[in-house]
Amino acid sequence: MQRVSLSSSPSPRSSLRRLVSAGRALIGIALFAAVLCVSAADAQPEAPPSSAGGARTLEEYRHFRIAAIDLLGRMPTRQEVAAFERPDFDWDEWVDRALGEPAYADRMTRIYMDLLRLEPNLNFASAPSDLLRHEVVGPDGKPVWVYYRENQRRMRPETDGEFCLDPDETGMGVRPRQQDVQSETRKPKPISQKLLDAYTVLVKPWWLYRDYLGANPQARFGSSGWGDPDPGYKPVESLLADDGKPVLAVRVCREEASSLAMGHVFARRMTRVRTKAAAPPGDNRDEPAGGRIRPLPVDKPYATKHQGDEVSCATKMALEYAPDCGCGPGLERCLPGDANNGGSAFTFPNHSLLGEGVSLDEAKQSQQRWFPYWWSREAVHFLEDLFAGDRDFREVLTGKQTFVNGPLAQFYGTIQRSNCCGPEVTFGMLEESEPLFEPSRVPQDLAPQDVSTWKSVGDRGPHAAGLLTMPIFLEKYASARARGAALYNDFLCKSFAPGAQPLAPSTEPNLMIRPGCRACHAELEPMAAYFARVEAASFVFLPSAQFPVRSTACKLDANGRLNGACNALYDAAFADSHSATLRSAYGSPEHADATPAGAAHDLVATPEFAQCAVQRVVASFLGRPTTPDDDPLLASLTQRFVRSGYRMKALVRALLQSDAYARTNDERAP
Amino acid sequence: MRATWLLAFGPMAAACASPPPARVPAQASPPLVAESEALADTAPKHDLRLVPPEVYLRTYLALFGGLAPLDVQAKARGADRAQIFDAWDDYVSALGLPDYRFDIPRQTRTQALMIATFERLGVALCDRAVEHDLEADAFGTPTPANERLIFAFDLPKEGELDAAGFAARFDVLHRTFLGYPSALAPPDRVRRFYRLYQEIVLNHAKADPRSRFSPPHAGWAAVCYGLVRHPEFHLY
Numbered sequence: 049m050q051r052v053s054l055s056s057s058p059s060p061r062s063s064l065r066r067l068v069s070a071g072r073a074l075i076g077i078a079l080f081a082a083v084l085c086v087s088a089a090d091a092q093p094e095a096p097p098s099s100a101g102g103a104r105t106l107e108e109y110r111h112f113r114i115a116a117i118d119l120l121g122r123m124p125t126r127q128e129v130a131a132f133e134r135p136d137f138d139w140d141e142w143v144d145r146a147l148g149e150p151a152y153a154d155r156m157t158r159i160y161m162d163l164l165r166l167e168p169n170l171n172f173a174s175a176p177s178d179l180l181r182h183e184v185v186g187p188d189g190k191p192v193w194v195y196y197r198e199n200q201r202r203m204r205p206e207t208d209g210e211f212c213l214d215p216d217e218t219g220m221g222v223r224p225r226q227q228d229v230q231s232e233t234r235k236p237k238p239i240s241q242k243l244l245d246a247y248t249v250l251v252k253p254w255w256l257y258r259d260y261l262g263a264n265p266q267a268r269f270g271s272s273g274w275g276d277p278d279p280g281y282k283p284v285e286s287l288l289a290d291d292g293k294p295v296l297a298v299r300v301c302r303e304e305a306s307s308l309a310m311g312h313v314f315a316r317r318m319t320r321v322r323t324k325a326a327a328p329p330g331d332n333r334d335e336p337a338g339g340r341i342r343p344l345p346v347d348k349p350y351a352t353k354h355q356g357d358e359v360s361c362a363t364k365m366a367l368e369y370a371p372d373c374g375c376g377p378g379l380e381r382c383l384p385g386d387a388n389n390g391g392s393a394f395t396f397p398n399h400s401l402l403g404e405g406v407s408l409d410e411a412k413q414s415q416q417r418w419f420p421y422w423w424s425r426e427a428v429h430f431l432e433d434l435f436a437g438d439r440d441f442r443e444v445l446t447g448k449q450t451f452v453n454g455p456l457a458q459f460y461g462t463i464q465r466s467n468c469c470g471p472e473v474t475f476g477m478l479e480e481s482e483p484l485f486e487p488s489r490v491p492q493d494l495a496p497q498d499v500s501t502w503k504s505v506g507d508r509g510p511h512a513a514g515l516l517t518m519p520i521f522l523e524k525y526a527s528a529r530a531r532g533a534a535l536y537n538d539f540l541c542k543s544f545a546p547g548a549q550p551l552a553p554s555t556e557p558n559l560m561i562r563p564g565c566r567a568c569h570a571e572l573e574p575m576a577a578y579f580a581r582v583e584a585a586s587f588v589f590l591p592s593a594q595f596p597v598r599s600t601a602c603k604l605d606a607n608g609r610l611n612g613a614c615n616a617l618y619d620a621a622f623a624d625s626h627s628a629t630l631r632s633a634y635g636s637p638e639h640a641d642a643t644p645a646g647a648a649h650d651l652v653a654t655p656e657f658a659q660c661a662v663q664r665v666v667a668s669f670l671g672r673p674t675t676p677d678d679d680p681l682l683a684s685l686t687q688r689f690v691r692s693g694y695r696m697k698a699l700v701r702a703l704l705q706s707d708a709y710a711r712t713n714d715e716r717a718p
Numbered sequence: 719m720r721a722t723w724l725l726a727f728g729p730m731a732a733a734c735a736s737p738p739p740a741r742v743p744a745q746a747s748p749p750l751v752a753e754s755e756a757l758a759d760t761a762p763k764h765d766l767r768l769v770p771p772e773v774y775l776r777t778y779l780a781l782f783g784g785l786a787p788l789d790v791q792a793k794a795r796g797a798d799r800a801q802i803f804d805a806w807d808d809y810v811s812a813l814g815l816p817d818y819r820f821d822i823p824r825q826t827r828t829q830a831l832m833i834a835t836f837e838r839l840g841v842a843l844c845d846r847a848v849e850h851d852l853e854a855d856a857f858g859t860p861t862p863a864n865e866r867l868i869f870a871f872d873l874p875k876e877g878e879l880d881a882a883g884f885a886a887r888f889d890v891l892h893r894t895f896l897g898y899p900s901a902l903a904p905p906d907r908v909r910r911f912y913r914l915y916q917e918i919v920l921n922h923a924k925a926d927p928r929s930r931f932s933p934p935h936a937g938w939a940a941v942c943y944g945l946v947r948h949p950e951f952h953l954y
Contacts, residue, residue, distance in 0.1 A: 129897055
């Protein structure tokens with residue numbers, strides 16, 4: 049049988065047509081053979097006629113199988129093989145249909161997920177949003193769970209910055225001292241109902257009630273009031289039941305239960321309080337009341353200066369400064385955990401290898417993994433939309449759009465605000481003023497429990513830049529250099545190769561000129577500078593108005609150091625007695641001001657961007673790294689890719705028609 | 719005597735006179751001199767590649783009738799206590815899937831553990847398929863032909879399957895797993911699988927204690943094992 053390539057010129061379709069003509073001559077024989085075929089063929093109507101194989105060569109079957117695996121993400125079924133054998137099979141039509149299948153988008157997404165590895169092995173720990181749970185002994189001697197926040201400011205000195213019931217009231221603190229446990233001087237004791245009512249309150253929280261924002265929530269998870277909850281929304285059993293009975297409301301410290309939007313800066317006007325441990329033996333004058341172990345929180349300069357000023361309760365600052373701020377209505381600004389530290393919150397897969405809803409496992413997960421899991425899914429949805437919709441591939445870096453579900457709406461609308469601000473307060477940024485994802489752009493009709501409902505967001509805000517400004521990218525690649533290197537490697541297909549220069553000892557802080565370092569860092573530092581305005585290991589954006597690249601508000605002291613907030617955000621190695629440079633910005637102040645959006649704009653304009661994208665896709669479809677011998681193919685595909693407006697489907701279609709792809713796997717006899 | 723003194727204290731004196739340098743300065747090594755030149759073969763090497771594990775899993779799920787993975791897990795484990803299938807989580811890394819969380823890359827080459835995993839999953843698939851497709855239910859009703867997932871054919875009476883009958887049925891399985899008619903396979907493939915089938919049927923009839931599969935069912939299960947473990951199934 050003559051070997052006929054599906055990709056021979058002018059098109060695979062014409063090749064197939066020739067085959068079809070030849071095949072028609074064989075139809076009579078095939079029909080005869082089919083009649084003779086065993087009774088099995090009659091018994092299973094969906095099975096293909098077994099003798100029709102005469103119309104196709106082995107190479108064609110293999111090519112079909114390869115294309116199905118590459119485009120549909122699975123081997124062809126018997127029915128699909130049968131359709132392939134039919135005389136009216138149209139290759140181009142089949143390819144076009146396959147390019148419209150979700151499996152194609154999944155296949156393409158896999159290329160970039162393999163490169164960027166955007167699945168989290170990280171936790172999002174934010175003290176203002178982490179709601180912990182502590183067990184006390186109730187008035188009847190039975191355990192009572194009380195939810196609280198670490199470091200919550202409270203008016204009572206006994207509990208300020210601590211759990212809302214002091215160790216003298218509960219018998220034992222949240223973090224009992226080892227000597228107290230060993231000596232059994234302190235033991236948990238029943239707390240009176242009066243104290244419990246004074247310092248805690250019952251709340252119907254968002255994770256239990258669909259209508260948690262209502263005056264009297266009734267639609268409880270697992271009850272008839274909340275019929276048909278999202279199948280992917282699975283709070284852990286310990287949040288749903290207590291001693292086998294369904295939890296109808298949770299007990300929360302009174303401050304945390306506050307639903308105020310704005311609170312007020314509080315200062316105790318005490319600079320330092322001695323603890324018993326710090327005091328000389330027998331001197332109990334300054335021992336705080338209530339048996340607390342940690343000293344009272346010390347007033348920060350801002351608090352003493354701005355006492356009574358309003359502060360947004362959604363911010364990180366609120367936890368530190370405002371005792372009248374809590375977790376908001378239905379505790380929606382907080383995420384529950386079932387323990388004092390690292391508690392579980394929800395059941396979800398460790399990773400979703402085959403996509404959402406096709407999980408291979410389910411596990412009880414820590415509360416701090418909830419949002420990182422959805423960050424990862426956001427990146428996957430973004431990529432799948434890019435490929436399924438055949439959007440301009442440059443949007444992978446420049447796109448302002450994204451997709452959010454309920455948890456992400458809760459995160460971008462509320463929780464992310466609690467990630468700021470600490471040292472930034474000194475520079476006048478009390479809450480994030482130019483977030484990468486503006487909370488006002490979040491769809492309003494998503495509840496935190498809507499985990500399977502994804503909605504498109506057309507524009508996240510002026511600083512949005514494709515994957516580059518998504519939390520999963522910024523947390524996975526935590527430093528500016530790591531972010532710059534990821535861009536350089538994954539989207540320009542370049543790698544850093546140190547030269548043969550000896551690594552001489554040097555104190556030169558500028559790595560772009562330090563011998564032995566400059567070979568790589570001359571390229572890396574300017575790339576890293578694009579990310580200077582996004583804090584390391586975070587996604588807080590530092591606007592140029594408050595954080596100029598060169599700030600005169602920060603300068604070296606007499607000891608050659610930057611102090612306090614300046615040291616957190618500015619680089620002492622690039623400072624003098626008059627000013628300091630923003631961290632990671634020294635490689636290129638222009639790039640720092642261009643922000644990640646500028647990086648995206650600059651990168652996609654380089655010829656390497658398109659070449660690299662083509663190289664990635666070709667290598668993936670050919671199943672091997674490209675070599676210099678592939679250069680003509682890559683050049684022609686790149687030209688086609690750019691001419692099509694950076695559309696991946698045009699590239700894949702052209703690749704599937706190429707001789708190189710047809711030749712890929714037919715070198716071995718079966 | 720003087721010589722002895724010199725021998726004893728000479729090195730010490732010399733050491734005091736010239737202390738070793740605190741830091742050994744880096745020295746650039748001389749460039750390597752080319753001794754000969756050879757042509758580098760940069761031509762792409764065509765070879766079969768491993769079916770991506772996601773593809774393998776999707777195919778596996780499709781063969782089980784398009785069930786959700788956790789349902790397949792429950793089904794594949796069966797109720798026979800043979801424990802031929804554990805949990806997907808036990809297999810994902812062995813199948814070569816990457817773990818982005820820990821930056822573990824995708825495997826592109828097979829290794830012994832992967833082969834063993836393919837085998838284990840294949841055996842689970844085939845055994846369950848025999849139960850579903852070929853065995854009658856508790857009421858003695860066989861699965862209708864159009865609901866059979868893998869063994870989409872009828873079996874003749876025990877002992878009546880000849881070479882031609884086997885070949886026709888084998889072709890259905892060959893298309894299912896390898897994607898092309900068995901007529902295009904190497905000429906002795908059908909014959910070898912038929913021999914395998916016959917040997918299994920023969921030996922199974924003699925087996926003591928008896929397996930829960932009848933000899934023909936065990937024979938078809940073995941054919942299925944052979945195909946689901948075939949290199950052509952795992953490579954493309």
